[in-house]
Amino acid sequence: MNEHRPDMIELSAYFDGELDPVRQRGVAAHLAACPACAAQLDLLRALAADFERLPAATLGFDLAGVIEGRLAAAPRPQPRRDRGWRDLLPVSVGAAASVACGIAMGFALFGGAAAPRIAAMSVFDTMPPGSLCIGLESCYTNGAKR
């Protein structure tokens, strides 16, 4: 034997003709002198032959006709295109306007930096000072019942 013994990965790739030409020749030379490896290769050949004999399953109807009918009712796929900066311009302008509006509203509400922080908090507090609910009258009704 003038070549090292191939493992199954190499033998399998040899069988598929997927080794580089030099190694393909090397394995071929080994196989010519090694009955054990040649027998392994025969097993791979037999397995492949069995695959060829597997019953060829067919769909059994014209799927093309079915698909064509469904496609006729479906919208046509739109080709993708790269979005340029011009496409993003309206979005950018909208975002900038939103931020500007937010800042303007903030100043209008709090009167700028002069407004005391505690006053701003009380505006957004869910409960008024004293924990008195200024919501529905039913709150007090329920409380009375309890």
Next chain:
Amino acid sequence: MECMIPRTDDAEAELVVRAQAGDHRAFALLVGRYQDPVFRFVLRMSGIRDEAMDLTQDTFLKAYRALPAWRPEAHFRTWLFQIAHNATLDVLRRRQRVEFVPFADDEPEGEILAVTDPAPTPEQALADRQRIGMLERALRDLPVEQREVLLLREVEDMSYAEIAVTLGIGEGTVKSRLARARVAALAHYRGHAGENSDE
């Protein structure tokens, strides 16, 4: 090593381009060309005929929707099988029948990959029909990862490069996974031959 994926032939590429432009007839021709190979593959993967029929139809509808993304550099068949493969895995995952075993591709090559002295082979003892039955059982029992790689190679005659693209794995992984799948299939043969001889 020659590992180029064959490009879609001109006639087929023209059909795809026409389909991209909204020509349903052109797409129907592509469906006609590939409906049986796709069905054969998903049927062997799923094992349930009705499910395979739905999967085949689903594959082509997904392909149609994805057509704008297809580029002439891609081999249409490989691209289509990639969609079929992903759709099938989704279904198998939903059925929780996929056994995602930790994959042994990176394991040190143990005795399973060493070429052992040939055991008594069953092929001389068994008739063709029995062998086909054994192969079908073997395919059913193999992990999904091994079954798909075997089917793409042995039935669809794909190159390692095509299989790699279809399954989204490296060519080296295809090479080792395929060898393991073959060893596992042959081991099934031996196992079933042993059972039969015990009967």
